[in-house]
Amino acid sequence: MSAARTSPRSVAVPAPAEGTGWVGKSIPTKESVRFTTGHGSYLDDVKLEGTAHIALVHSPYAHARIRSIDVKEASAMPGVLAVYTGEDIRKLVDPFMQLAPPPADKVLDYPLAVEKVRFVGEPVAVVVARDRYLAADAAEMVQVDYDVLPPVMDAESAASPSAPILHEAIGTNRVWDGVYEYGDVDGAFAQADLVIQEKFHYHRFNSAPLELNAALASFDRRTGELTLYTNNVMPMFCMPLVASSLRLPSDRIRVIVPDVGGSFGNKINSFPYMVLVSVLSMQLGRPVKWTELRSEFLAAGTHGNERTFQIEAAVRKDGTLLGLRGEAFDDTGAYARYEPAGAVIWAQVAFSMYRHKNLRLHFHSVFTNKCPVGPNRGYSRAQHLFLYERIMDRIADRLGLDRGEVRERNFVRADEMPYQAPNGTVLDGGDYARALHRVQEMLDLPSLRAQQKALRARGRYLGVGIAAALDSAGNNFAQVRVINPHLPFSGNSESARVWMDMMGRVHVAMGPTNQGQGHETMASQIVAHELGLNPEDVHALPGFDSHSHPYTGHSGAYASRTAVMGGGALLGAARELRRRIQVIAAHLLKTAPEDILLEKGEARSRRTGNALPLSVIGGVALGNSLELPLDMDTNLSVTYVYRPPFRIPSHVDKKGNFTLTYSYQVHGAVVEVDPETGKVHLRRYVAVDDCGNMINPAIVEGQVIGAAVHGIEAALLCEAKYGADGQLLASSFTDYLCATSLDVPPVEVEHFITPSTAGPMGVRGVGEGGGTALPALAAAVEDALSPFGVTFQDSHLTPERIQSAMRGRAPTVPSPP
Amino acid sequence: MYPRPFEYRAVTTVDEALRVLHEVEDGKVLAGGQSLLPLMKLRLASPGVLVDISGIPDLSYIRPQGENAVEIGSLTTHDTVAHSALLQERCPILPAAARGIADQQIRNRGTIGGSSCHADPASDLPPTLLALDAEFSIVGPKGSRTVPAKEFFVDLFETQVQRDEILHHIQVPTLGPQWGWSYTKFNRREGDYPIVGVAILVRLDSHGRRLEEVRIGLAAVNPTPCRARAAERFLQGQEISPAILKEAAHRSTEGLHPGSDMHGSSQYRRDMVQVFVRRGLEEAVTRARLAGGNP
Numbered sequence A: 001m002s003a004a005r006t007s008p009r010s011v012a013v014p015a016p017a018e019g020t021g022w023v024g025k026s027i028p029t030k031e032s033v034r035f036t037t038g039h040g041s042y043l044d045d046v047k048l049e050g051t052a053h054i055a056l057v058h059s060p061y062a063h064a065r066i067r068s069i070d071v072k073e074a075s076a077m078p079g080v081l082a083v084y085t086g087e088d089i090r091k092l093v094d095p096f097m098q099l100a101p102p103p104a105d106k107v108l109d110y111p112l113a114v115e116k117v118r119f120v121g122e123p124v125a126v127v128v129a130r131d132r133y134l135a136a137d138a139a140e141m142v143q144v145d146y147d148v149l150p151p152v153m154d155a156e157s158a159a160s161p162s163a164p165i166l167h168e169a170i171g172t173n174r175v176w177d178g179v180y181e182y183g184d185v186d187g188a189f190a191q192a193d194l195v196i197q198e199k200f201h202y203h204r205f206n207s208a209p210l211e212l213n214a215a216l217a218s219f220d221r222r223t224g225e226l227t228l229y230t231n232n233v234m235p236m237f238c239m240p241l242v243a244s245s246l247r248l249p250s251d252r253i254r255v256i257v258p259d260v261g262g263s264f265g266n267k268i269n270s271f272p273y274m275v276l277v278s279v280l281s282m283q284l285g286r287p288v289k290w291t292e293l294r295s296e297f298l299a300a301g302t303h304g305n306e307r308t309f310q311i312e313a314a315v316r317k318d319g320t321l322l323g324l325r326g327e328a329f330d331d332t333g334a335y336a337r338y339e340p341a342g343a344v345i346w347a348q349v350a351f352s353m354y355r356h357k358n359l360r361l362h363f364h365s366v367f368t369n370k371c372p373v374g375p376n377r378g379y380s381r382a383q384h385l386f387l388y389e390r391i392m393d394r395i396a397d398r399l400g401l402d403r404g405e406v407r408e409r410n411f412v413r414a415d416e417m418p419y420q421a422p423n424g425t426v427l428d429g430g431d432y433a434r435a436l437h438r439v440q441e442m443l444d445l446p447s448l449r450a451q452q453k454a455l456r457a458r459g460r461y462l463g464v465g466i467a468a469a470l471d472s473a474g475n476n477f478a479q480v481r482v483i484n485p486h487l488p489f490s491g492n493s494e495s496a497r498v499w500m501d502m503m504g505r506v507h508v509a510m511g512p513t514n515q516g517q518g519h520e521t522m523a524s525q526i527v528a529h530e531l532g533l534n535p536e537d538v539h540a541l542p543g544f545d546s547h548s549h550p551y552t553g554h555s556g557a558y559a560s561r562t563a564v565m566g567g568g569a570l571l572g573a574a575r576e577l578r579r580r581i582q583v584i585a586a587h588l589l590k591t592a593p594e595d596i597l598l599e600k601g602e603a604r605s606r607r608t609g610n611a612l613p614l615s616v617i618g619g620v621a622l623g624n625s626l627e628l629p630l631d632m633d634t635n636l637s638v639t640y641v642y643r644p645p646f647r648i649p650s651h652v653d654k655k656g657n658f659t660l661t662y663s664y665q666v667h668g669a670v671v672e673v674d675p676e677t678g679k680v681h682l683r684r685y686v687a688v689d690d691c692g693n694m695i696n697p698a699i700v701e702g703q704v705i706g707a708a709v710h711g712i713e714a715a716l717l718c719e720a721k722y723g724a725d726g727q728l729l730a731s732s733f734t735d736y737l738c739a740t741s742l743d744v745p746p747v748e749v750e751h752f753i754t755p756s757t758a759g760p761m762g763v764r765g766v767g768e769g770g771g772t773a774l775p776a777l778a779a780a781v782e783d784a785l786s787p788f789g790v791t792f793q794d795s796h797l798t799p800e801r802i803q804s805a806m807r808g809r810a811p812t813v814p815s816p817p
Numbered sequence B: 001m002y003p004r005p006f007e008y009r010a011v012t013t014v015d016e017a018l019r020v021l022h023e024v025e026d027g028k029v030l031a032g033g034q035s036l037l038p039l040m041k042l043r044l045a046s047p048g049v050l051v052d053i054s055g056i057p058d059l060s061y062i063r064p065q066g067e068n069a070v071e072i073g074s075l076t077t078h079d080t081v082a083h084s085a086l087l088q089e090r091c092p093i094l095p096a097a098a099r100g101i102a103d104q105q106i107r108n109r110g111t112i113g114g115s116s117c118h119a120d121p122a123s124d125l126p127p128t129l130l131a132l133d134a135e136f137s138i139v140g141p142k143g144s145r146t147v148p149a150k151e152f153f154v155d156l157f158e159t160q161v162q163r164d165e166i167l168h169h170i171q172v173p174t175l176g177p178q179w180g181w182s183y184t185k186f187n188r189r190e191g192d193y194p195i196v197g198v199a200i201l202v203r204l205d206s207h208g209r210r211l212e213e214v215r216i217g218l219a220a221v222n223p224t225p226c227r228a229r230a231a232e233r234f235l236q237g238q239e240i241s242p243a244i245l246k247e248a249a250h251r252s253t254e255g256l257h258p259g260s261d262m263h264g265s266s267q268y269r270r271d272m273v274q275v276f277v278r279r280g281l282e283e284a285v286t287r288a289r290l291a292g293g294n295p
């Protein structure tokens, strides 16, 4: 990270003025060509001579004490190089650092289970063998003797003092708990015309990336250097964890991320496996590779945070929300591998898009005997936004008001932007009500209502659901200090390097890893725009390599941050390189640097029209440098770190600017529900999105559609469901039902463009979509079945759940719209 | 994803297949591989020798057997069944059931013989073949024999086909114009195995008013595909009315012991059998009336 330049403060730069206008163009993503023609190079495509492969032995129990593990037979199998148990690994690595404050910081978490198993699928032993088949054969021969313990399967009961304890060392199942209180909550309830009480449950699911977790470690005994290939998408943030667990100085670890086939946050928690293959490689002196199985991913990868709300809403007769109070139970699973970050991340959207001022939420993060949770598209915010949208629907229904009208009454208004919410977060522009109106128009609400009425008379049930959500991006890491004031994290930053070679060709590399979002294209567009080039002529380095890519500790592709954070870094680096080129060109063209225009691969004097191709500038600066004065800077490699102007939130009042930008979206769903079977048929889906200025609108559209589809399948199909005995029921793709193109209608997308008041180039992050589809679909199903008077508290709507709610109910007279 | 070790033998004639199956101890027939290979990858099945019959040319055909029947070779793929003009004309319920199986890739490989021999109670073809009173021709070391559908499916994943035998072909009847049919597959996601599957055949009198004969095949509600005999008996000879169809739907769950899974409890499956038997009867009756000129 040489020559890092730090921007003094956030620059709310308007859409770039100069250049050939590549920013804002829907050019096809350049990397898609290799991805769609079979030329991507993913982790399993990395082949190293002499690689050994591993197979994991998993716990069949949710909660059990390990009495003994017999590896004798397995060790003697053909091709087996070694078998390690949790006890063996414990002697070789240090446990992972915990984010939680005491007592949960005392939890001992290792790559393999030690003493106890705490969820079905937890790895207890590992076989290393010459190939993957032999490893799997031997893994079956490992004999584990368990003492089965009662499992704890839901967060509320886990929090009770009588529950069995997962981690005896801390004597409680609580990871974290604390009260967030903003405004005068009791005052709000005293003024209420109506108090609504509800319980909502946001279910467990993840986003099923096509490529699963994988890692390949190669320890070089000659140099003492470990090369760790990983598809973790936040590798440099994980590096301190990995290095300290391995007891290796970080300068001995080189991290390489090849092409990544999707993550949606799910790959952030792969560090235990990164440590495992690394320590095995160090032990055996040969490369060791692990590629996850789908069943392993489903059982022991990452699930999104499952959350239960016990909530009360104080409401005025006109539908104004005055205050919310209640409890949230976050089921974090068996280990806190990214948690309890989720216990504060939600506060980025504490008040959602609404103006009310009073909120008290007692938040509990609790261990249960399930897969550890971690970031999943809309991490920790989608849960909270679901709560708000369902509350808005309840307010409307209870007061006999229109659901849209109630939202409108409570929305932050366009003329209040930028708007500071009571917890200090700042909404950076937009017109929420107008987006809602547009969705209503796109759906043609009046004619839908007429159709609904006509169909009801024939025993068919059509419903419309509209929901809104924020998509916060570019988080301020200091928010974790709300949960643990001693954590050494704050702010956010990203690094990019732009450089020109002797032939005048321009290269760019940055910290965020590409998981298919089009980073190479977006980076090329920004650099091309600033340097007067064609995006095809900018070479964006694929993947990530800690030896060639710049990075900061915050680097990675998570929390919708790359356009904002990476964009800021790219812009800074490209502009500084432009300035240096201008200085050199001005000297050669005998003019002033301000007179130099970069266009069509040339540096041209506006005044004289004389021009030099960039190849001459590169050639002179880097190879023929005596043509330039000795005191002229010939360094054509610029690394720039972008850093937004965050402050450290107060851990006492829990207030602060938690995130830089807030995209928003309003989604509308039209469903038909079969009242006899409970099956939901999605007829239409529309989305309006506003992420400010768009670097590449086609990429934005892909993100909006992708997020909508993930939400739709989560609402209707995907559930990481466990039985009461702790067995994972959705243990393969037979039962974990991802949507296919046959299950989702085309998503109709429109964009609003309200430039961000905070993000560089007026850009807001986009990519998670706030889980908007979940409340939209719940609302649509309720609307369809309103003649039956059924309501739903769960974010997941199975046919059976709907059918059993309907059992014994008859429709009332066709109700008025 | 990593099966246990196995040996692989590709055979090109029925005789060769039978010889190999006879010689080896733990041989298993491989047809389209769409059920067997997933089980092997999950290590739920681990045959020692895979005897791949997919290269036997004369087991893939659909041909008329006189006027009243169609013979289908056991290697005929779901896709071929789905698009067969002969079946469409003589026995359209079978292509309809085949069209809903899984996805195109799987339909291109999966075979009617494999689906029958695998005898997964949640499959689409077995209840349909059961409703059709199909006949299964099996060849083995002792020669060949023909088994009626009602005896073919023995238990969960178990049929009359013994370890050293292969299913050669299946014969289904030609359905005359007085017949109506419906196949309903109820699932959460397109192409998945059904939560319940209902195959219905009805034969009406010449006025289209009375049910002369009814056959109801059910998937995913018992350890084997089964017939709703109580409902069939109840309907036989009845004048068609909504109340009668509803009562029959009610009786169709008699003797069923559906299991529970995360997509449907036992109770839910029973409820769905009732819904889809009623709807399926209505659809089949409508078809029969149209075909018989009594709309």
Ligand SMILES: Cc1cc2nc3c(=O)[nH]c(=O)nc-3n(C[C@H](O)[C@H](O)[C@H](O)COP(=O)(O)OP(=O)(O)OC[C@H]3O[C@@H](n4cnc5c(N)ncnc54)[C@H](O)[C@@H]3O)c2cc1C
Binding pocket: B028, B029, B030, B031, B032, B033, B034, B035, B036, B037, B038, B074, B075, B100, B101, B102, B103, B106, B109, B110, B111, B112, B113, B114, B115, B117, B118, B122, B123, B124, B125, B161, B165, B166, B167, B168, B191, B192, B193, B194
């Ligand atoms: C993702 C997926 C989804 C599916 N969805 C459905 C669905 O919705 N509905 C549905 O009905 N099916 C479904 N299937 C199963 C599919 O229809 C299979 O093709 C079928 O069940 C087996 O046929 P096969 O030819 O592939 O048999 P194989 O897998 O090759 O064999 C299956 C079994 O039958 C035996 N066998 C095969 N042929 C013979 C023979 N001629 N003589 C004796 N024994 C034989 C084998 O030894 C084995 O035990 C699905 C499969 C997959 C992978």
